[in-house]
Amino acid sequence: MSARPVPPTPPAGPRSARPTVSVTLDGEEVLAFPGETVLALARRLGVPIPTLCQLDGVSVYGGCRLCVVEVEGEHRLPLACATEVSADMDVRSTSSQLRDHRRRIVALLFAEGSHVCAACVASGACELQDLATETGVDHVPYELAFPSHEVDASHPLFVLDRDRCVLCTRCVRVCDEIEGAHVWDIAQRGNDARLVAGMDQPWGEVASCTSCGKCVAACPTGALYHQGTASGERRPDPELIAFLADARGGVWEQRDNGAASQPRDAAGSHEQGTTP
């Protein structure tokens, strides 16, 4: 990773300057900022909670469900990324139930995709591969789907390999909220859900794509990568997104008109493959 300023801790967000909310996290009484999410609190205190779709710098999606936690008195398992702290909340970040749920989620992601780590550009730098190690998934106890998905290599700089896509929507959010181009969307539902460019066109034909490469930097797996990347060569840069969001003082919708009409993407030079 190239050297760049570390985002402020705690990251910018709607909250007062002082932590005033008393919360119990894994049996320990701690102070949280009003409006802080359980995930932000846990990270600030160095308590590991696995995540996949969550990405600093863009909006919360809550799709992968890996960051589920237990809250005393609540039957359902709330998402750490999408749940704000409240006074006297009693949160458990890990338990045998949570570990079991997380293992199942990771195993199901492997079962529904075609994640052949040995032949993947992302092997060695893949968040899904790391999650399998972290959650102890040593095999997939479900029937593997072995799906057949389209690879889109029509873009001059980048490739979309849907076999590796986990539908986390990081690319969708980054393109919409940071780049303002909204090239990506998820089409269809359930097993048919797939990442599409433009109006379900070949990526290379989508005129709104600026080739900025932020989606490629943000992708947690080997679904988006630079043309010519060989097995195990991909090096993503998801921290770039928080850096850009911070440098620009907020996501696209929060900017005033003056800021939004500035010459576009002064930070684009941080990325590989940026077109002139």
Place this chain on the structure above:
Amino acid sequence: MTTSSSRRPRVATAWLAGCSGCHMSFLDLDEALFDLAERADVVFGPLADAKVFPTDVDLTLVEGAVTNTDNLELAQAIRANTQVVVSFGDCAVTGNITALRNALGDPSELLQRVYVEHPDLAGVVPTEVVPDLLPKALPLHEVIGVDVYLPGCPPSAARIKTALFALLDAIEAGEDIATVAAAREPGDLRFGN
């Protein structure tokens, strides 16, 4: 089947549908192979001179997916005669490269494409000597019961050594294998390389 403490543990390896890379990694145990030879007999596999899978085996490392009728037969013989079966490497654990064909559908169409439509080959699908392909290449645990999973493409020699000797210790001590497997360090596992 229980191990008699009066004899040395009997270890086998098997090579189903894989590239033999896991066995290459096994050979990378180097001097630890002497430790293995000191405390166990290697009774079957590419590294032992035996044609038929023997009976009363304590530990078998199975490399490769189950992709044809020969693989299926050997896998069943292994399960019937082995106390602890290890799914050894990504092809056995997930199907891996061997299972890439599954997304392409019916194997007879693949054989047609490769042997008949290919301009440099004889124009016939071979049927003699070679075993029939199964409809899908399958991970080992979809075919037989598996006791321990050792992912990796290939698993590193260090990982194989750790698993192998921990399992031999457990077998000799008569410990429950599931408990021993669950007690390992999560960081020791990794799909791919």
